[in-house]
Amino acid sequence: MMSDSNPHQFPEACEKSQGPIVNSERPPLFRSWNRLYGFVLGELVLLIVLFYAFSRLFQ
Amino acid sequence: MRTLDWIVLGITLFAIVLYGVYKGRGSKNIRGYLLADKSMKWYTIALSIMATQASAITFTSTPGQAYVDGMRFVQFYLGLPIAMVILSVTAVPIFHKLNVYTAYEYLEHRFDLKTRTLTSLIFLIQRGLAVGITIYAPSLVLSVMLDIDIRITSLIIGGVVITYTTWGGVKAVNYTDFQQLLIITFGMIFALCATIYLLPKGVTFGDALHVAGGMGKLNLIDFSFNFDNRYNIWSGIFGGMFVALAYFGCDQSQVQRYLTGQSVTQSRLALLFNGAAKVPMQFFILLIGAMVFVFYQFSPPPLFFNPVESAKIQSSAYGTEYASLQKRYEEVFQQKSKLLQTYLDAEKSGDKHRIEEAGKNLNEIDKQAQGIRANAVEILKKNDTSIDANDTNYIFLSFVIKYLPVGLVGLIFACIFAASMSSSSGELSALATCSVVDVYKRHFKKQASDRHYLVVSRISMALWGVYGIAFAQYASRLGSLIEAVNILGSLFYGTMLGVFLLAFYFKWVGGTAAFIAAFVGEAVVLYCFKFTDIAWLWYNVIGCGVVVGVAVLLSLFFRPPVLSTR
Numbered sequence: 366m367m368s369d370s371n372p373h374q375f376p377e378a379c380e381k382s383q384g385p386i387v388n389s390e391r392p393p394l395f396r397s398w399n400r401l402y403g404f405v406l407g408e409l410v411l412l413i414v415l416f417y418a419f420s421r422l423f424q
Numbered sequence: 425m426r427t428l429d430w431i432v433l434g435i436t437l438f439a440i441v442l443y444g445v446y447k448g449r450g451s452k453n454i455r456g457y458l459l460a461d462k463s464m465k466w467y468t469i470a471l472s473i474m475a476t477q478a479s480a481i482t483f484t485s486t487p488g489q490a491y492v493d494g495m496r497f498v499q500f501y502l503g504l505p506i507a508m509v510i511l512s513v514t515a516v517p518i519f520h521k522l523n524v525y526t527a528y529e530y531l532e533h534r535f536d537l538k539t540r541t542l543t544s545l546i547f548l549i550q551r552g553l554a555v556g557i558t559i560y561a562p563s564l565v566l567s568v569m570l571d572i573d574i575r576i577t578s579l580i581i582g583g584v585v586i587t588y589t590t591w592g593g594v595k596a597v598n599y600t601d602f603q604q605l606l607i608i609t610f611g612m613i614f615a616l617c618a619t620i621y622l623l624p625k626g627v628t629f630g631d632a633l634h635v636a637g638g639m640g641k642l643n644l645i646d647f648s649f650n651f652d653n654r655y656n657i658w659s660g661i662f663g664g665m666f667v668a669l670a671y672f673g674c675d676q677s678q679v680q681r682y683l684t685g686q687s688v689t690q691s692r693l694a695l696l697f698n699g700a701a702k703v704p705m706q707f708f709i710l711l712i713g714a715m716v717f718v719f720y721q722f723s724p725p726p727l728f729f730n731p732v733e734s735a736k737i738q739s740s741a742y743g744t745e746y747a748s749l750q751k752r753y754e755e756v757f758q759q760k761s762k763l764l765q766t767y768l769d770a771e772k773s774g775d776k777h778r779i780e781e782a783g784k785n786l787n788e789i790d791k792q793a794q795g796i797r798a799n800a801v802e803i804l805k806k807n808d809t810s811i812d813a814n815d816t817n818y819i820f821l822s823f824v825i826k827y828l829p830v831g832l833v834g835l836i837f838a839c840i841f842a843a844s845m846s847s848s849s850g851e852l853s854a855l856a857t858c859s860v861v862d863v864y865k866r867h868f869k870k871q872a873s874d875r876h877y878l879v880v881s882r883i884s885m886a887l888w889g890v891y892g893i894a895f896a897q898y899a900s901r902l903g904s905l906i907e908a909v910n911i912l913g914s915l916f917y918g919t920m921l922g923v924f925l926l927a928f929y930f931k932w933v934g935g936t937a938a939f940i941a942a943f944v945g946e947a948v949v950l951y952c953f954k955f956t957d958i959a960w961l962w963y964n965v966i967g968c969g970v971v972v973g974v975a976v977l978l979s980l981f982f983r984p985p986v987l988s989t990r
Contacts, residue, residue: 390689398692402509405699409505412703413657416498416644423637 432834447599448592454877457593460684469694472601473681476850480562480843488816490713494643496655503665508699512692525861527679534927535935544862555851556895562844569821582893590886597849604842611839619715632718638783641714654959663961670917677854729818753796760789856884918967919945937978945971
């Protein structure tokens with residue numbers, strides 16, 4: 366079998382796929398996924414601030 | 425290159441093939457061959473994702489771009505971390521739950537067969553053209569720098585990739601990508617250290633940064649907004665986010681990387697690692713370019729960095745004219761060296777007025793040097809109208825060959841080969857997967873044994889590889905078509921992203937609405953490309969917005985017929 370799903374039953378599979386998808390596994394760091402997402406976005410903000418400061422410092 | 429460099433390059437390439445073949449062993453079924461039995465850990469996937477994204481041109485062109493245009497290119501990547509978070513929340517759990525082989529398979533689950541086929545075909549056309557370029561572009565640069573026929577460099581890159589991908593499938597791709605990115609990282613760290621070390625005595629890293637900054641090369645963040653400006657913080661965050669969403673969410677060459685994850689957690693961690701590491705990595709590569717720029721303020725740079733074209737013009741009818749420009753360029757360089765010393769003295773004194781004055785003089789003389797370079801390009805174009813007048817790709821490698829110590833030169837060239845192979849192997853495996861799963865199995869041979877599909881996948885992988893090499897062999901005859909092919913890729917991403925966004929978030933939109941909207945969205949993007957000056961980063965936003973808007977409207981006004989597709 367190529368895939369667990371039957372290609373001729375896709376509409377039903379579609380209905381199933383729209384149910385809530387829960388990942389109960391926690392990330393190894395930061396205890397929750399939201400905190401890990403926050404870390405990645407926080408790092409982005411920090412990098413923008415640092416890049417700006419870097420540009421200004423050596424301009 | 426000297427003997428030791430060739431040995432380092434040869435050993436590295438041999439090790440890559442050996443490692444790929446060894447790690448890819450044991451793929452006895454289609455799930456193992458195309459999904460690595462979903463057994464990959466996050467760190468392997470993360471480095472594979474980064475290696476696939478970073479092509480050889482990333483490492484040859486990016487430092488050159490910082491040399492010419494400064495470090496503002498880093499802003500292009502600022503939207504990527506946001507996209508990684510969005511995809512971790514949405515796409516990753518859905519793809520894992522449905523146990524799909526391709527991203528487009530999900531669209532049949534959600535919409536219908538025609539939408540799946542349309543997006544898969546768009547991918548096959550776009551990536552099929554790109555895989556040729558992925559092999560051709562670095563082959564050309566390497567052939568010029570190593571003075572080898574382009575057919576040999578493209579055969580080496582393509583041959584090595586075909587060997588381990590056909591043998592080991594996606595598992596071999598992921599493991600070799602991992603190893604290749606490690607080689608690249610070490611190579612680039614050594615290159616940066618060597619560049620700083622090669623600066624004249626008495627010029628510190630801090631001085632080098634002041635020179636780069638004073639001459640406008642550390643322009644990392646630009647807050648001004650302009651639709652025509654390719655790189656500012658707004659186009660980077662919004663346009664870049666859409667590009668990254670499309671590339672990592674709808675492009676099978678990336679989706680396949682994280683579909684191999686053991687679980688949702690492993691795939692998510694891989695994407696988030698990429699989100700956290702990509703921007704610093706690009707900053708670091710651009711910094712190498714800025715340091716090469718500073719180096720060439722103290723050592724005379726060539727007038728044109730492509731050595732083959734330089735040699736050609738010198739022996740042409742324009743040779744005398746070019747030589748006089750070269751002489752003038754050297755004189756300007758001498759004047760610039762003196763002004764540079766004055767600028768550094770002013771920096772050390774801390775006197776703002778002196779710094780400003782010296783900086784102004786330095787930039788004026790630099791403009792003169794740039795003007796001479798522009799004149800040289802005009803002469804090159806006069807001599808040969810088909811010439812590639814952009815020498816950005818040659819700046820870094822020209823510096824590497826001329827100034828870096830023996831052994832390190834071989835390592836840097838190994839990095840460029842490795843980067844080229846990591847991108848093309850990811851593309852080959854994705855093209856083979858879509859060809860077999862979305863086209864062959866879905867439309868031509870629906871019921872066959874697992875062994876049959878495995879054999880077809882191997883053949884498909886090899887055929888796409890042979891096609892890529894053949895394209896690279898003849899690409900130089902295509903002239904400006906190469907540029908068109910590169911642009912072509914960016915024209916489809918917005919439409920594909922729009923279809924996927926509809927699938928994820930607009931549950932009431934049906935297959936026909938999405939299908940029609942995809943055509944309308946593509947027409948609008950093509951119109952923007954043909955008749956407006958809008959920077960290409962915005963095409964993704966526009967295409968995606970139009971697809972979503974049109975599909976939602978169609979669903980509102982023509983609800984019964986549109987939803988009757990089931």
